[in-house]
Amino acid sequence: MSLRYLTAGETHGPQLTAIIEGLPSNLELDFEALNFQLLRRQKGHGRGRRMQIEQDTAQIVGGVRHGRTTGAPVALVVANNDWKHWTSVMNVEPIEGGDEAKRRVHRPRPGHADLNGGIKYDLKDLRNVLERSSARETAARVAVGAVARQFLANFGIKVGGHVVSIGGITAPAPNLPIDELIERTEASPVRVADAATEQKMIALIDQTKADGDSIGGVVECIVAGLPIGLGSHVQWDRKLDGRIAQAVVSINAFKGVEIGIGFEAANLPGSKVHDEILYTEERGYHRASNRLGGFEGGMTNGEPIVVRGVMKPIPTLYKPLQSVDIDTKEAFTAQVERSDACAVPAASVVMESVVVWEVAKAFLEKFGGDSMEEIKANYANYLKQVAEY
Amino acid sequence: MSLRYLTAGETHGPQLTAIIEGLPSNLELDFEALNFQLLRRQKGHGRGRRMQIEQDTAQIVGGVRHGRTTGAPVALVVANNDWKHWTSVMNVEPIEGGDEAKRRVHRPRPGHADLNGGIKYDLKDLRNVLERSSARETAARVAVGAVARQFLANFGIKVGGHVVSIGGITAPAPNLPIDELIERTEASPVRVADAATEQKMIALIDQTKADGDSIGGVVECIVAGLPIGLGSHVQWDRKLDGRIAQAVVSINAFKGVEIGIGFEAANLPGSKVHDEILYTEERGYHRASNRLGGFEGGMTNGEPIVVRGVMKPIPTLYKPLQSVDIDTKEAFTAQVERSDACAVPAASVVMESVVVWEVAKAFLEKFGGDSMEEIKANYANYLKQVAEY
Amino acid sequence: MSLRYLTAGETHGPQLTAIIEGLPSNLELDFEALNFQLLRRQKGHGRGRRMQIEQDTAQIVGGVRHGRTTGAPVALVVANNDWKHWTSVMNVEPIEGGDEAKRRVHRPRPGHADLNGGIKYDLKDLRNVLERSSARETAARVAVGAVARQFLANFGIKVGGHVVSIGGITAPAPNLPIDELIERTEASPVRVADAATEQKMIALIDQTKADGDSIGGVVECIVAGLPIGLGSHVQWDRKLDGRIAQAVVSINAFKGVEIGIGFEAANLPGSKVHDEILYTEERGYHRASNRLGGFEGGMTNGEPIVVRGVMKPIPTLYKPLQSVDIDTKEAFTAQVERSDACAVPAASVVMESVVVWEVAKAFLEKFGGDSMEEIKANYANYLKQVAEY
Amino acid sequence: MSLRYLTAGETHGPQLTAIIEGLPSNLELDFEALNFQLLRRQKGHGRGRRMQIEQDTAQIVGGVRHGRTTGAPVALVVANNDWKHWTSVMNVEPIEGGDEAKRRVHRPRPGHADLNGGIKYDLKDLRNVLERSSARETAARVAVGAVARQFLANFGIKVGGHVVSIGGITAPAPNLPIDELIERTEASPVRVADAATEQKMIALIDQTKADGDSIGGVVECIVAGLPIGLGSHVQWDRKLDGRIAQAVVSINAFKGVEIGIGFEAANLPGSKVHDEILYTEERGYHRASNRLGGFEGGMTNGEPIVVRGVMKPIPTLYKPLQSVDIDTKEAFTAQVERSDACAVPAASVVMESVVVWEVAKAFLEKFGGDSMEEIKANYANYLKQVAEY
Numbered sequence A, B, C, D: 001m002s003l004r005y006l007t008a009g010e011t012h013g014p015q016l017t018a019i020i021e022g023l024p025s026n027l028e029l030d031f032e033a034l035n036f037q038l039l040r041r042q043k044g045h046g047r048g049r050r051m052q053i054e055q056d057t058a059q060i061v062g063g064v065r066h067g068r069t070t071g072a073p074v075a076l077v078v079a080n081n082d083w084k085h086w087t088s089v090m091n092v093e094p095i096e097g098g099d100e101a102k103r104r105v106h107r108p109r110p111g112h113a114d115l116n117g118g119i120k121y122d123l124k125d126l127r128n129v130l131e132r133s134s135a136r137e138t139a140a141r142v143a144v145g146a147v148a149r150q151f152l153a154n155f156g157i158k159v160g161g162h163v164v165s166i167g168g169i170t171a172p173a174p175n176l177p178i179d180e181l182i183e184r185t186e187a188s189p190v191r192v193a194d195a196a197t198e199q200k201m202i203a204l205i206d207q208t209k210a211d212g213d214s215i216g217g218v219v220e221c222i223v224a225g226l227p228i229g230l231g232s233h234v235q236w237d238r239k240l241d242g243r244i245a246q247a248v249v250s251i252n253a254f255k256g257v258e259i260g261i262g263f264e265a266a267n268l269p270g271s272k273v274h275d276e277i278l279y280t281e282e283r284g285y286h287r288a289s290n291r292l293g294g295f296e297g298g299m300t301n302g303e304p305i306v307v308r309g310v311m312k313p314i315p316t317l318y319k320p321l322q323s324v325d326i327d328t329k330e331a332f333t334a335q336v337e338r339s340d341a342c343a344v345p346a347a348s349v350v351m352e353s354v355v356v357w358e359v360a361k362a363f364l365e366k367f368g369g370d371s372m373e374e375i376k377a378n379y380a381n382y383l384k385q386v387a388e389y
Helices: A031-042 A114-120 A127-133 A135-153 A178-186 A195-210 A240-249 A262-267 A344-367 A372-388 B031-042 B114-120 B127-133 B135-153 B178-186 B195-210 B240-249 B262-267 B344-367 B372-388 C031-042 C114-120 C127-133 C135-153 C178-186 C195-210 C240-249 C262-267 C344-367 C372-388 D031-042 D114-120 D127-133 D135-153 D178-186 D195-210 D240-249 D262-267 D344-367 D372-388
Strands: A004-008 A015-021 A025-028 A058-062 A068-070 A074-079 A158-166 A217-224 A254-259 A277-280 A284-287 A305-311 A322-324 A331-333 B004-008 B015-021 B025-028 B058-062 B068-070 B074-079 B158-166 B217-224 B254-259 B277-280 B284-287 B305-311 B322-324 B331-333 C004-008 C015-021 C025-028 C058-062 C068-070 C074-079 C158-166 C217-224 C254-259 C277-280 C284-287 C305-311 C322-324 C331-333 D004-008 D015-021 D025-028 D058-062 D068-070 D074-079 D158-166 D217-224 D254-259 D277-280 D284-287 D305-311 D322-324 D331-333
Touching (some): A004 A135, A004 C004, A004 C015, A015 A135, A015 C015, A015 C058, A025 A372, A031 A058, A031 A135, A031 A344, A058 C015, A068 C127, A074 A135, A114 A127, A127 C068, A135 A158, A135 A344, A158 A178, A158 A344, A158 B262, A178 A217, A217 B262, A240 A305, A240 A344, A240 B254, A254 A262, A254 B240, A254 B262, A262 B217, A262 B254, A277 B322, A305 A344, A305 B262, A322 B277, B004 B135, B004 D004, B004 D015, B015 B135, B015 D004, B015 D015, B015 D058, B025 B135, B025 B372, B031 B135, B058 D015, B068 D127, B074 B135, B127 D068, B135 B344, B158 B178, B158 B195, B158 B344, B178 B217, B217 B344, B240 B254, B240 B305, B240 B344, B254 B262, B344 B372, B372 C372, C004 C135, C025 C135, C025 C372, C031 C058, C031 C135, C031 C344, C074 C135, C114 C127, C135 C158, C135 C344, C158 C344, C158 D262, C178 C217, C217 C344, C217 D262, C240 C254, C240 C305, C240 C344, C240 D240, C240 D254, C254 C262, C254 D240, C262 D158, C262 D217, C262 D254, C262 D305, C277 D322, C305 C344, C305 D262, C322 D277, D004 D135, D015 D135, D025 D135, D025 D372, D031 D058, D031 D344, D074 D135, D135 D158, D158 D178, D158 D195, D158 D344, D217 D344, D240 D254, D240 D305, D254 D262, D305 D344, D344 D372
Antiparallel strands (some): A004 A015, A025 A068, A058 A074, A158 A217, A217 A305, A254 A305, A277 A284, A322 A331, B004 B015, B015 B074, B025 B068, B058 B074, B158 B217, B217 B305, B254 B305, B277 B284, B322 B331, C004 C015, C015 C074, C025 C068, C058 C074, C158 C217, C217 C305, C254 C305, C277 C284, C322 C331, D004 D015, D015 D074, D058 D074, D158 D217, D217 D305, D254 D305, D277 D284, D322 D331
16 A cells, blocks of 8 residues: 555644554654654744744654654654644634634635635635644644655655746756755745855845735755666656655645656757757666656656746735625735745745655555565665666 | 556557546447547648558447447547557567567667666666557557547636747647637648748748758647636646646657646746736636636646646767667767657647646646536536635 | 545554545534544453553534534544553654563564564564554544444435354344344444343353353445445446445454445355345335345445445464564464454444445535535435435 | 556356456466466366366456466456357347346345345346356456466566365365475365375365255465565555455455464464574575465565465355245245255365465556566566665
């Protein structure tokens, strides 16, 4: 059975919860490293007040003992540090009082799940939608991805990410080794390696905030150190690039995804798009370029996975949009619940997390095994087979 | 259990086979309309010789009786009309003879699954990879999508598609009602509504062919007539836009997907990205624009789904690329197996097919029901609920 | 997507966690009723000391607000009331000290997962297996089932269970209406309706305990008030009786399951096995008997589901069994970790819980819908269709 | 992704179709051995006329080339040799003529899916139900299982089955090595190893046929040569015994399943139920007995899997049962469509097939790998780990 997970929890509820099922035993977990991923999600120039309140940490309440997984499902909890202010509004039990006590929402915000979710689930308090559709849930996905990241690190697989553009300002392609990319972007409040671009992006974010508007951008994730042959061409739903596409577009506010040169491929002749195949005894099969972003036939080809996603500007706005009150059917201009002018740097971390999850899942599908020892032996087997091919 | 399907079959094997599981009973099938979809996939300026050989038709060998589904799994067969020339090469039983008799492939083509698939599956005859990874398989997916299309038509849901750009030539946005879009693009050999663009695209395709090169492009699919609330925001893998993204990127040669304004959202302020909410008694809730392509929170919002995918140029080339023989490890320039200069118009049909499948799946998840009668009653029921919300 | 759930947690860990995904919105939850199910699992003559320590309660930490589900995943926590004594032994972080501090287990108990799990997961501390394989996990499954039970109650579907036999003592078939069955068995410490049998069972349990041995038994679950047509005959994995069989055999210590007359069907002629079909205007189609336990063709036929499962004696023994120390490979006689002489009455509650879950899942697959209102309307639709058939 | 399959096809339709997804490459298939399994399903004393008409053979139309799998999905077709008589009745296209031409069925047979299926799917011609619910579909499952059987044979895993009882006549436990069991039961028209029992069973079947009645029985399947650790205790749906239970109960007419001593465990003290653990250098860990049928904690323990299923008498009867015409709502006595007095020996073959499928699925989940070479290396690797534990 494939690796799987479920998350639960609301943005103002007591906690986010995730259960990861299908991990091997004897995976050593570095809890600091895990929490560092949560911290990375909270950082980034352009975040609003709430990110300062909460210092997210993941508490493990199942599946790990004395620093290692046991093979049992791993349960993770990310507590809401602000929960004490919400115990009544978000109470699981019925409470006294009317709309005010419940902080009922009846004014759907354009660009959010509010209206669609209210209609679909027949909910007249749109808080019941927005509490779950909030990007707060991505903290759980980052925690889950952090476990996958540590798993893959055992096999020399590394994951980095960076911001490609914000609000139309595009950084030059970094072209850095993965370790240096990780280090350089970590030091940047907008997760770009180029200092000049960084300054321009920060200025644009500040201006946007001052204008009461918001901006989106494009982020890129790179996974290096991969074997040939994750994913499969034999059935559409086993193609790893397709699965990664689903994972990326499922991130809140993401509206597109591309692999390798992506949409640019529409403008180039075939002779400029593909990656020629080379062979040397030291490196085995490899490529002269990586335009296809590490995939052919839905399988990894040994080059780094390169995937980009686009995040739209956060729809929570100071510059209000027109909407309709669901009680009165009267027009109003949409209210503000939160206030990030730009969440693109954080989105880069979320995208890394969901991509690395899919890679770990495909990795375990290919190599099987129930303990780290067994997986490592299987992996060594396969690398030998590849070397001898 | 959700609607699901599997396909099997090789490009030069006897047939493609698909099994669709989870269809309701009493769906009237129009077999001509079904085969028309297969024909659409074969058309398009820029296709090579093979498309003329085969007039694909789908034969139904299970799940349908006297023109209607029975609720049982539907089995579809698309025969290979050229099979008689391949009975030995593709025989399921061992054959006499060496590499020539087997038409063994040992020279992997860049941009194809050949090398990765050969390594992953430990196959020294790369024909065993390319026969399955070939885009021929999309004929099965089109047949499957054609059933989904007919199912959704019962609920007034219509699917259209058109070519946005080929080799850098971009058509003006058609802005047509869905019926007119379907009609206009059907009449065009490159599936564009604009006559001037059509001519330019045809000329470019001809030139590319003459140059021995290939070109890709961008295609767009529109699904109109949708209810609010397909998909869900509550768990990442239930977001319908994410599922559509997977389906699109899983099409052979597709390298990216975007919803609504997609990557353009990275360059616009939040105040220019979202779709304001309006309400009138006749139309109920609706939107002033459709920048988000019919999705908020992973759910349909009642506006048409607008999704674009990018297809890279077909990697089969007259202009050869460098590769390595797996027997000798010596460099060579890659061989040609087929010769479409441009398959973008056909890819548009494939994309429609995989998108409409995901919509049908989400539709059945939401409305349940085992017979068309039951589903129609459930649907009417929900529309009433929406109207009264 | 179908209703699904995952559980996590160890018997001596801080908590059991469950996430339920796919519930509709607006399901009113009765928290007392939910906890009552957990209490039922803890009762029953023959339980050991531990059942008295813990008064299990389920805390909901997601998906429910002001007494109703929101459509979001429901997260449930059952805390371990004895956790304070285990914080070091079960610490997620590495601890100081050797085998004693860790309460390491190196002596596998026959009849448990210990040895197989230790080998599979390459774990030299068998505690890492037994903590998860413990029947403590069924508390989470009972909590999950309690939610399904409340969901189905909205449609008049009721679930009861009773003990058929313990250690060879068999109760007479109760032949009671479901409400009376529920009431009568609830009053019995061994969950039988017949007072004379009750006394004999209690005496046997006491004697078994005195002997340092353990006994198993057979339990029966009845689900009444069902519509015709849950499950489907069209594909093997959609047959509801098959799914129920999986759920039952997956309960710790269960070794078999039968539907209706079950194994007795092997001894009877066909003329004595099937249920004749009757029709009256008031009742519609119904049956003269219920030998097939509510199923034909993997679908409900409107008669109550009747399913029985067999639980082997709990392998934890005062009368020790021979085993082998994994460190020394030397024989020893197996150690005792817990001490229930008979857990059959509790197992009856667990079986009800897993059966009702499968019924709820099949119910939602058939009727679709995202809110209770929508499901109720769909259900009314279908009942009308059935009445008019 | 796990091994999966779908089947399609009707009993009087042109063919049964199956697609198997997830097989490794380079599995050598013995087509004669595959068809031998289909033949085994057709044999057995007590079968009616139809079994003689058809000599089922499986034709492979995808996924296999020159005698070996390629990793692509395997498509299997079992043609209906009697199809020429049914081309009109079972036409996929609408036909002229009324009920007679269509051989419409409006009289539901008790014990079949007819009435439930007709109501669920809103079908007034019950032929649309019975064509799919017919046990004919098990031919496809046997073909699928035959592939799994050949896969597992590569790892020394063998599958046998025998009839335990028919109509109340019980054979003595054979207690034979697996190879001898296979040989002996194959030679018996009722699949029992004991000659005296064989004669009694044959006489009973003949008498039952003469009486116009039918009988069922109990069959047992044994899987030998297994590694420790298939399946897992960590989540209920990964327990292999549970999955096997689903597979068995999903066979047409099966009403129960038990593992090892099964229901007998209810009558024995714990000290007589479990399997003591032994260790020798040659054999490693093994057991003094196999009462638990090869499973502890939902995982294999290295002992043979022993699973029994009960088949009710086939509901098609010469001795008619009362039913109700769906047109007139008038009572009638149920019609006869077919005439097997006893299908228990054939059911034994079907049960072997579905059990071996689940084992192969769990095997691939544990060992991963895409080619036979890779899986064999992984397996060797694990056996070494087990030996060193």
